[in-house]
Amino acid sequence: MSVLKKTLLATAAALLTTTAAHAERGSDGHLNIIYWQASSILNPFLSGGTKDVEASSMVIEPLGRYDEKGNLIPWLAVDIPTVANGGVSEDLKSITWKIQPGIKWSDGSDFTAEDVVFTADYCMHPEGGCQQLTKFADVEKVEALDALTVKVTFSKPKPHPYGPFTGGESPIIQKAQFQDCMGAKAPECTEQNFGPNGTGPFRVTEFRANDVISMEANPNYRDASKPHFATLTFKGGGDAAAAARSVLQTGEFDYAWNLQVDPTVLADMASAGKGQVVSAFGTSVERLMVNLTNPDSALGDQRSTVEGGPHPFLTDAAVRRALSLAIDRQTLSDVGYGEAGQPTCNVLPAPAIFASTANDECLVQNIDLANQILDEAGWAKGGDGIRAKDGVRLSILYQTSTNAVRQDTQALVKQWWGQIGVETELKNIDAAVFFGGDQSSPDTFQKFYADIEMYTNNFNGTDPEKYMSNWTCGEIPSPATNWLGSNMPRYCNEAYDALAAKLAQTSAIDERAAIAKQMNDMLMQEGAMIPLIHRGGVSAHSNTLGGVLMNEWDSELWNVADWHRTN
């Protein structure tokens, strides 16, 4: 682990000492980036996949984005509109963005407010199937006041009006290029979706879906001295370990993303001296989702729906508390995450102002207490060592995606639950299927045909309003909603919904933090989720690559224009 720490320190030192010595665009030659999940499209409005959002973030840009510390900074805009500078109206129902003058698209034409308005129309088109529609929630209209001013009006007061046009998930696309691709025609515009014109530092020269993207420096980029690289290759495919190896050991690539690899293996690779591992903590939490509805296959279509009835034993708070207490989170973190993980008892662990301390009981494993809780709740051990009550056995089907670290976590958790008399059956599903959202597959994380499932989720930016509203009653996935929705535990509590509504109307940051904490505590204490690890993003870059500022709040490639060669 100390190797990782050293490399982190070395990165920091390197960043402080290197200055932008290169003043000329394209003077640093070629950049190789590897994302082990290949990009399939460069239009983030048609794909929610991180790989696609991040690949496109080098080409198309938003008005404002989050820096590596989670601060909202102006990007194509002159400044971030606030109530104080008059950019946000007093009633919190509108926000007015001022665009930097002189910005050009990569085809040489001017970037104007019309493009911004078009982007909103494009995403909000009812037939478009826009994946980033939540960014535009409650938007009433978007209008261009003049060539460089855009006003967004909301249907109700928005204390956090920075949904549209901020972050890598809501960039601006060019009206001239996409105007024939509205609505149902959006997915058919292959040429546009594979090679959007952008304002970013690079433009696409060749796009091979699910394989390789080639890019070159955008000749019309607003800073004449950037980007430092003349060309770049964005390679997709393989697995996390192979990607890490290609940067840290063989040096074929300069940057590798999302390295969920056993920490000892990663540290060994880093000791080869060709590259370094960088990590940053955002809001990602590896958690167990507890199914509060009955996943019994005998229920047919009503499996894992509210109509199918409550879960036979996970609705018992004592069972959920015991399951949580039996887990040694520190060990899970050491085994699977190393420096890039911390035990957590909250689903909302960051930013610090939102982090609750009310649930820290779970930080220390306590098998005896867990056993005692189950004994007191009337779950008695049977002849096979498995607890049961009224003929219901504590037997859990525990599913997650296929990944060596996750399978290790599963095995550990299974053993601990065994010690409190809970039987566990493990199941792992290929990530493409599990997260694929295919409605005909029974194995998606939305359908949740299991008792417990494990994965990581997070939110972009620093405001948890949208994220915390994931667990309101209306978000429960069911056949009626085509299994869309983020409320995997099928948790439904009027008091929680009321808090969510209150959060959406509160603007003072302290009050918002208090409400968000209260919501987090409610979810934790009622056991809708069992959080395990606060995860950092882990990437690796070559020792000859400078300027990398690991960012968990936005695209990791957010400052690719500043990346350069060091010697």
Added chain:
Amino acid sequence: MTDAALPNQAPPGEPAMRPHRSLWRDVWAQFAVHKGAMAGTGIFVFIVLAVFIGPYIHTLDPSFIDIRNKNQGPSFEHPMGTDQLGRDTFAQVLAGGQVSLAVGVTAMALSLVIGTLIGVLAGYFRRLDGPLMRFTDLFLALPLLPLLLVIIMLFRDTLRSAFGPETGIFILIVFVIGITSWMQTARIVRGDVLGLKEREFVLAAHSIGTRQHRVISRHIFPNVLSPIMVSATLGIANAIITESALSFLGLGFPSDFPTWGRLVFDGVTFLEQHPERVLYPGMAIALTVLSVNYMGDGIRDALDPRIRSNR
């Protein structure tokens, strides 16, 4: 060939002089002189015994996690060391062997039965030839992986609730591998049968009024045994490998249920730090496959009357 006079055959008129020799004794006698086959049999028997009796001697639970003793080297307590969670590698290899061998042998047997049946029927009965071989082509043309995905998706839950997670998946995997790997056998067998049924001894059998099923069982089948044996040996290897591929995709056994293929897959991540974790199960697979191949070679020779009588 078959009707050529053979030098060591007893001269006509003196049959009583020769002790009675059964077919299977001859086969065994020929098999026993094949050194590779004998060595292969020895190793295979050793592996089978080790895998099924070993756990009674080395009694550690293969799935018990002892996190404090992770990544240990070989010791008296852990002859092959421990993995990244402190599970005993030797116990895992033994437990994995039980599953892999069972899957390999059962799936091979199933595919052999289907393949031979279809091959013999298609080769022998002209009317069945077209439909059966088109059926075989159809299976060959099917994209295997999507087919497996669909089968497993449709039947996993049913079998799981009927037989429990492990037995249910075992039945499913054996079935899935069996019905997707019989096509090569069927084609080879059909080709051989087509040639055989025009031969003089079959004609002779027909001419004395032998019934069809007797012709097949007495004259055709013993003569195609050798290609079937070769298919069988390759089939075991193929089944073990397919099972590990399925486990890798998350469609096989639960992740804490060791099989050789899964142990190799899990060990690949640690190839540089702990190469032995891949080597042990990998060697077990290689040795099994190799010994079964040699056994197949020996059986083929032993079953071939031409080679046997030339001794």
